[in-house]
Amino acid sequence: MSKTQNTESTKVELENKDTGSSSTHEVVLKFSCSDQPGIVAAVANLFALQGFNIRESSQFEDVHTHKFFMRTVLESCEGPKSIEQVKTSFEPIAQRYGMEWSLYDNQYKPRVVIAVSQWGHCLENLLDGYKRGTLPIDIVAVVSNHAVMQPLCEWYQVPFHHLPVTKDTKSEQEAAILNIFSDNNADFLVLARYMQILSNDLCEALSGKAINIHHSFLPGFKGAKPYHQAYDRGVKLIGATAHYVTSELDEGPIIEQAVERVSHANTPEELVEIGRDIEAVVLNRAVRWHAQHRVLLNETKTVVFSR
Amino acid sequence: MSKTQNTESTKVELENKDTGSSSTHEVVLKFSCSDQPGIVAAVANLFALQGFNIRESSQFEDVHTHKFFMRTVLESCEGPKSIEQVKTSFEPIAQRYGMEWSLYDNQYKPRVVIAVSQWGHCLENLLDGYKRGTLPIDIVAVVSNHAVMQPLCEWYQVPFHHLPVTKDTKSEQEAAILNIFSDNNADFLVLARYMQILSNDLCEALSGKAINIHHSFLPGFKGAKPYHQAYDRGVKLIGATAHYVTSELDEGPIIEQAVERVSHANTPEELVEIGRDIEAVVLNRAVRWHAQHRVLLNETKTVVFSR
Amino acid sequence: MSKTQNTESTKVELENKDTGSSSTHEVVLKFSCSDQPGIVAAVANLFALQGFNIRESSQFEDVHTHKFFMRTVLESCEGPKSIEQVKTSFEPIAQRYGMEWSLYDNQYKPRVVIAVSQWGHCLENLLDGYKRGTLPIDIVAVVSNHAVMQPLCEWYQVPFHHLPVTKDTKSEQEAAILNIFSDNNADFLVLARYMQILSNDLCEALSGKAINIHHSFLPGFKGAKPYHQAYDRGVKLIGATAHYVTSELDEGPIIEQAVERVSHANTPEELVEIGRDIEAVVLNRAVRWHAQHRVLLNETKTVVFSR
Amino acid sequence: MSKTQNTESTKVELENKDTGSSSTHEVVLKFSCSDQPGIVAAVANLFALQGFNIRESSQFEDVHTHKFFMRTVLESCEGPKSIEQVKTSFEPIAQRYGMEWSLYDNQYKPRVVIAVSQWGHCLENLLDGYKRGTLPIDIVAVVSNHAVMQPLCEWYQVPFHHLPVTKDTKSEQEAAILNIFSDNNADFLVLARYMQILSNDLCEALSGKAINIHHSFLPGFKGAKPYHQAYDRGVKLIGATAHYVTSELDEGPIIEQAVERVSHANTPEELVEIGRDIEAVVLNRAVRWHAQHRVLLNETKTVVFSR
CATH class of the missing domain: 3.40.50.170 (Formyl transferase, N-terminal domain)
Structure with missing residues (x-):
């Protein structure tokens, strides 16, 4: 999991090495951050604009710590996507909301x-x-x-x-x-x-x-x-x-x-x-x-x- | 539950009568429709623009029928909202995706x-x-x-x-x-x-x-x-x-x-x-x-x- | 529960007071003692001779402590029995095996x-x-x-x-x-x-x-x-x-x-x-x-x- | 399982062949018959007299059909016993109560x-x-x-x-x-x-x-x-x-x-x-x-x- 505040994390790059293929039809995104309005809309928009359909999505807000957790499975409707590019495109949103986040190729078996x-x-x-x-x-x-x-x-x-x-x-x-x-x-x-x-x-x-x-x-x-x-x-x-x-x-x-x-x-x-x-x-x-x-x-x- | 295809359903109005108060801080939306890209983004956007925060959200796609189901709890960050207005604002999305949908005041007890x-x-x-x-x-x-x-x-x-x-x-x-x-x-x-x-x-x-x-x-x-x-x-x-x-x-x-x-x-x-x-x-x-x-x-x- | 070693326990008498009616069709016996051969036969015999049928019976031997536990429900086939007499008749067996035992009227509600x-x-x-x-x-x-x-x-x-x-x-x-x-x-x-x-x-x-x-x-x-x-x-x-x-x-x-x-x-x-x-x-x-x-x-x- | 009414069942003999060794320290008896007073006492007595200790015993009476079921595990306190002899000694009781019964060497693995x-x-x-x-x-x-x-x-x-x-x-x-x-x-x-x-x-x-x-x-x-x-x-x-x-x-x-x-x-x-x-x-x-x-x-x- 990578902590993204101001700088691009090196951990993300490390994980890229691990997760094999560089393009995929389906990605899994998971993240947590402080709860604040607009998170889901921002995430959903970003992926809709890139031609992804949401296959599964779950979220949870811890009512005591106001921390927000989300996992979503996204399927490309426009053929294979470069995971690296998807990550890069997500980076600004992750920074804006102070997310701790990871994004995986859903076809990759750990x-x-x-x-x-x-x-x-x-x-x-x-x-x-x-x-x-x-x-x-x-x-x-x-x-x-x-x-x-x-x-x-x-x-x-x-x-x-x-x-x-x-x-x-x-x-x-x-x-x-x-x-x-x-x-x-x-x-x-x-x-x-x-x-x-x-x-x-x-x-x-x-x-x-x-x-x-x-x-x-x-x-x-x-x-x-x-x-x-x-x-x-x-x-x-x-x-x-x-x-x-x-x-x-x-x-x-x-x-x-x-x-x-x-x-x-x-x-x-x-x-x-x-x-x-x-x-x-x-x-x-x-x-x-x-x-x-x-x-x-x-x-x-x-x-x-x-x- | 109201079926919205081309005309505004009368059932929605009936349900307004039932559900008591005309304004609320929290609404529950549930709907089903054929699965297609962009649904979640469209819904999330609409409510983000109206100052709602998503408190809970669940979705499911039936992989055999490709029917999509969603329930989401929305909290207004800008004081009480008129349920009637929220419904009216949702109507175009519901029509676009052919949703069977209902929207409730979450404070109302059935x-x-x-x-x-x-x-x-x-x-x-x-x-x-x-x-x-x-x-x-x-x-x-x-x-x-x-x-x-x-x-x-x-x-x-x-x-x-x-x-x-x-x-x-x-x-x-x-x-x-x-x-x-x-x-x-x-x-x-x-x-x-x-x-x-x-x-x-x-x-x-x-x-x-x-x-x-x-x-x-x-x-x-x-x-x-x-x-x-x-x-x-x-x-x-x-x-x-x-x-x-x-x-x-x-x-x-x-x-x-x-x-x-x-x-x-x-x-x-x-x-x-x-x-x-x-x-x-x-x-x-x-x-x-x-x-x-x-x-x-x-x-x-x-x-x-x-x- | 009464401990019977050498003398008739006063606790049994106390319990007699509590358990209401003096005669009954059905009694529950429960006891524990050191495991040794012949216990079940001795108990079953005694009650068979007095015209009781065994309705339910459960037993357990703790393999680590060799303590033996038994509970049995006995129904009189010869009309109502005096609980006091049943207890008296059981006393010698209880003494022989060093039992901690109790006998109840099964119709009595605690x-x-x-x-x-x-x-x-x-x-x-x-x-x-x-x-x-x-x-x-x-x-x-x-x-x-x-x-x-x-x-x-x-x-x-x-x-x-x-x-x-x-x-x-x-x-x-x-x-x-x-x-x-x-x-x-x-x-x-x-x-x-x-x-x-x-x-x-x-x-x-x-x-x-x-x-x-x-x-x-x-x-x-x-x-x-x-x-x-x-x-x-x-x-x-x-x-x-x-x-x-x-x-x-x-x-x-x-x-x-x-x-x-x-x-x-x-x-x-x-x-x-x-x-x-x-x-x-x-x-x-x-x-x-x-x-x-x-x-x-x-x-x-x-x-x-x-x- | 053998049905014993008037004649010694051949099935018992068949099962003897199967269950291997002819002597054992521990036997399992299971039987069912019409409920009637004295069954448990008769069974317990017979085995007590032969030097068996009851290790486990369970019984059940079907209150609708008045059929009685019992399973008991018996351990010899006097060294190994001939299963054939145990069976022979049990036969009269089985006949008296019209039991459907089986007796097994508990060390035998089916x-x-x-x-x-x-x-x-x-x-x-x-x-x-x-x-x-x-x-x-x-x-x-x-x-x-x-x-x-x-x-x-x-x-x-x-x-x-x-x-x-x-x-x-x-x-x-x-x-x-x-x-x-x-x-x-x-x-x-x-x-x-x-x-x-x-x-x-x-x-x-x-x-x-x-x-x-x-x-x-x-x-x-x-x-x-x-x-x-x-x-x-x-x-x-x-x-x-x-x-x-x-x-x-x-x-x-x-x-x-x-x-x-x-x-x-x-x-x-x-x-x-x-x-x-x-x-x-x-x-x-x-x-x-x-x-x-x-x-x-x-x-x-x-x-x-x-x-």
Whole structure:
């Protein structure tokens, strides 16, 4: 996301490199700014004049902070358009309203690195959607501190990087992850039951670009062994939470959550088993929505323009 | 809703009468038309030029029929506006795009008549929301073929009309309902467990203006005694469905549905009891969304722009 | 519940006084003890020999503590039985297995005192079920630190006690509540959105006999204004939790929980409104199950033999 | 299941062959019969005398038909027991009460054949649970009218049988399925999105031994393309139903159901995608419960003693 106040941001240029093709029939614009009259009209006009039709549009005003959020999908009625030119034409409006904004080629599939440890259900769910073409991402690498998921990745023909980690090698291992991320021009990282806590540095480097699945209904049961915590507390529903990674453990902005009913008769092992399906579904939705640019950050929260 | 093709519709004028005050700070516009480029820009421009800020906006394009639906809430930044003038100013756009459209004062609470038989839980839920001011409707009358809900209505200080019905008096009784509807300048009718089937004529007269709660998860278990049908079929979830009334029984456009888990051990009487809460919640949502002009008809289906 | 080790418990006698009629066609037995072979056979035999048929039976063994829990509903095939005699005949088995046990007349409706503050939705739900006869309780009194619910209680013809409270009068006010509880031979207390924290003494006095509804999905958002906490955290589901009251705030054994989906667009006020229905439904279930002796305490957790 | 009236059933002997080992520490008994006093005591006594402890027990009386259903898990406190001897010892009680009954080695994992067409998500979910050892079944063969799932089965090292079918070869193809079922001593068949309608003969042959997943919330949307039917009807929730196969299409006894929320904006293709997860979870539960002998047939319905 690029902050445009007075100068053209360098971040926009960086993102251009990533998003592949230079022309497209369909773009996604998302932005946030202080609420003020005329924003929608200005945006709609600009694109109407350039021959775009609005396919989807969602907006939200935070009534407490008066911050305005918008996502719109625009289809060219006049053949392919240069994304660079569309961006340039949008720049004046972005400056006028002080927008934090991004514009994407809607045909481009974000490039994703997945981190996993020994449990493969979330990974497999993502690989399956990727392979069938229903999840709009391009899985460019899987990294793991264990070797156990290697055969699965080979089966799906996705590069697998075994990166063992100890206390002493943590910073090197994280550097290796970041290198794989950069070398692959990756757009975001998914922690699909990756059982290592990321360092503050890595959290910062991937701010807004790393999604984690936590196996509890946050804010309940942060940290380790949440199903056992849930068992001990005797809750009647267990859940899973997909959230952006921040340096505060399990405190990042929540993207999606779901729960399932359990009873006193379920052992911790059964909670783990029941939870698997919730985790995979919740993470899948979060990844999908992030990949479709439906998730906007609103400080410690998210705005999710799901369908 | 008014169809504007070549001539100014008389229906718009009729609705002006109903919607009370002639000036307002906030209007709700909803419309549908064939999809074509520039609609949103034209609408946004018109209102920006008149000093309106867009508070909420939702849109949807049916990819199969290419019909476009939009609802937008507009706040005047320049003091109160005459609704009549806003409508007049919108008329040319509506004509240009062949819109079916309506425009409402957002401060106006729709006037509602509720029909009920002997079960009061849905009625009570609506009366309670109305009394507390959280449900944006004005309940102007309750009609019933039984007297049992009279004390409840008196308690809530809502006029109650006891209109018994037999086979022979059905047409007169329905005429009485329609008269109460008209005399009260009502905007819509809610069948809150009204256990009579409306005649085709009444369904026609109130087309798009009558909401029913059916105590099953449609299309399963249409008609009488759906909980007993559900018991006999051995389903593991029961549900409720709020829909617009049409002349085909339980076939009208669905507004909202919900379900609750049951087991083999639940008797039909327990299903009835469990279902009560679902019915009340589902009907409450449907009434709220309709009252806020969030529901648009898409032939036999609805578009629901819920929050 | 009575602990029977070597001597006949006086608590059993106390409970006899409460549970009204001295003979019945149907009894409910619930007990817990260390797991050991032959318990079910011993219990089933005893009642078979006395001409009882087992209508319902549920059991659970905690695999970690090896504690065994059972609830069974027994119907006499030989006309009415003296509860006192049934208890006496069960005493030797209870002693042999070291059971903590209770035996109830299944036709007896527990006597309930409800505490409420200014929000009536949970109270109304309970009063409605009581009035219609579908909730198997006898509401003998409503106590409140506010007067606002008095008309509602009058409407339902239930005695209302206005017991205002200040910091200085808290102990007297709680004494008044306990007196009303005792004078009415009440079996349990329901805190139906009673916005006062009970003193440790009152919690002790009503241990296992006081049910609270907390308006969050515990353990998330304990204490005050949970919906505002939920809004600030940006959760995607909100919930409600019914639990036994203990001296640790919102930490008592959980009886039932449920959640509802919300979005970034919902204001705290809307969360409060959406939450109302969940709270009422969850509390209703907890009260029903407690009244039917379906809830057994397992240290800090519950065993719930729901249908 | 064996019907024991006057003569010892041959079916019991057949089942002995199937269930492998001749001695065990834990057995599962399930039965149904007319309700009458003393059943539980008789059963509990018999097993107590033989040194069994009751680990789990569930019962249900159908209040309309007065049929009684019970499932109990019995653990030997005296070392391994001969299943044959346990059965023989139970036979007199079964005869006395006219029970339809079965008794299983609880350590035995039922042998399962899975039929699939071109969609692998339900198959993969079952294979995954089987491989990890959390789903208590032994998948002995996969049959399919298409070849597409062969690599997946090879990956999981499960025998795959490609059995193409045309109108003319349907009876032979079904005979081949039955042969594979028999040759593998299979206990039940799972139709994991097998898109062929079984002949009446095959339905009869596998009565109570074939579980299907239908991709709608039955009884709504029977037959072909239920998600498209759901789209056309404009429902607000879609679902999946696991049921026993009978000769009446999609009318068999329902084992489990679940739903997920959708909106007007979801295309039929998105409904298909959302539905995948529900289907897999619902079928997994049904297979698990059937494999654990938790499902008892009650004419056209099921009794499910889930945890």
